[in-house]
Amino acid sequence: MISLKKLTQPIKALYVSTYIPRKCGIATFTKDLTNAINLLNPLALAQIAAMDNKITEILRYPHEVRFRIGQEVKDDYDEVVKYVNETGEVDIVVIQHEFGIFGGESGNLILEFMEKLQKPVIATLHTVLEKPTPKMKEIIRRIGHKANYLIVMLETAREMLVNKYKVDRRKVVVIPHGVPDFPRFTNGKKKLGLYGKVVMTSANLVSSSKGIEYVIAAMPEIIKEIPEIVYLVVGETHPVVKLTEGEKYRHKLKKMAKDLNLGRHVRFVNKYLPLQTLIKYVAASDLYITPYLDPQQAASGSLAYAIGAGKACISTPYLYAREMFDLGCGKLVPFADSEAIARTVIETWKDKQSRVECEGKAYDLGRTMTWYYVGHQYYHLMQHALNKP
Known part of the structure; x- marks a missing residue:
């Protein structure tokens, strides 16, 4: 009988990232990604090295977490390096990179970690800054030099890596x-x-x-034209924000809604929702809006989900939204412009034909973004990095 292992050549991968149950978009991303890859690679299930900080130290992680790396604890990074290099239990390391996750100046401990590894490395860059500090630019440039491949989520990010950060174009893959x-x-x-x-x-x-x-400031004008509208603000306050300033921002939002007599037109769902519950809220939406203020934001799981669900989307023109909407699945509004938000929401809802076309384009685009396809692309890239068929 032919061995299944000989046919499939399993890949033993270690993922360095935040991880569930940490309340963090990248933690959820890594769980979803590894679930998808595990279906393709069932004989070598994902191993996780979970990044910890003072907030997450109390968490109990699931069984696949083999290591916990204290953000500022160099010995924890070195323990993982030793495991990767010496045990034969890891073929490749996959890093989910975001500024703020890793320790040292601008997160340079992850660079030191990478430079000690003796196995292939793939790094996903969740943020590629148009205007980085010199230190951040140097870290990304050196990550690009060390990694076998860099994964980004936008063509714009790939061009920035090549032209601004001087990364070899052959190393940069858009997934x-x-x-x-x-x-x-x-x-x-x-x-x-x-x-x-x-x-x-x-x-x-x-x-x-x-x-x-x-968006809240825009609601009085929107209600005049769409009296049955309800704006849902779904999600709890970011744990790091909660630690530093408590619920100051949420209290500000609630006071605004009250002062504008918005009543039940604005509802807050102050919870970190399980994935299946979040999907229900997204699916129930007629319109989806991301009014973010950071022009350099190069990824948004929130907007990606709305596109995947085939929703008519409205957004400020941060990097991710700009590129996704170039494909016709949403409308852009200027940053911090309540009048433009009100006008665009009303136009989008009133023009049913245009809205339905937008929904169709979003849903079609979303079929190319499902975890099934994304998992395949990551898995094949790992095979390529390891020169496996």
């Missing part, structure tokens, strides 16, 4: 942000107490960089 495989034409408003409403949603960990106040 989209993954999304669940949403069924078409789901609703579910009744179960969420939203039957008969026009639902507009923003779902994310809440912080002042999300620009939610500009």
Whole structure:
């Protein structure tokens, strides 16, 4: 009998990232990604080295987490290096990079970690800054030199890496942000107490960089034309923000809504929702809005989910939204512009033909972003890095 292992050549991969149950978009991303790859690579399931900070030290991680790396603890990084280099239990290391996850100046400990590894490395860059500090630029440039491949989610990010950071173009691969495989034409408003409403949603960990106040300020004008509209702000305050300033921003938003007499037109769902519950809120939405204030944001799981679900999307022109909307699946509004938000929301809802076309383009694009396809692309890239058939 032929051995299944000989046919499939399993890949023993270690992922360095934040990880569930940490309340972090990249933690959820890594769980979804490894679930998808495990289906293709069942004889060598994902191993995780989870990044910890003072907030997450109390968490209990699932069994696949082999190591916990204290953000500023060099010995923890070195322990993982020793495991990778000496045990034969790892073929390749996959790093999910974001500034703020790793220790040292601008996160340079992950660079030191990479330079000690003796196995191939793939790094996903969740942020590629147009205007980096000199230190950040040097770190990304050196990561690009050390890694076998860099994964980004936008063509714009690839061009920045090549032209600004001087990374070898042959090393940079564009793989989209993954999304669940949403069924078409789901609703579910009744179960969420939203039957008969026009639902507009923003779902994310809440912080002042999300620009939610500009949507709330737009609501009085929107309500004049769409009296049945409800704006859902879904998600709890970002844990780091909560640690430094508590619920100051959320209290500001609630006071705005109250002062504008918005009543039930603005609802806060102050919870970090499990994936299946989040999917229900996204599926129940008629409109989806990301009014973010950072022009350099190069990825958004929130917007990716809305596109995957085939929703009519409205967004400020940060990097990720600009490139995704070039494909015709949404409308852009200027940063911090409540009048433009109100006008665009009303236009989008009133023009049904245009909205339906937008929804169709979003859903079609979303089929190319499902975790099934994203997992395949990561897995084949790992095979290529290891010279495996």
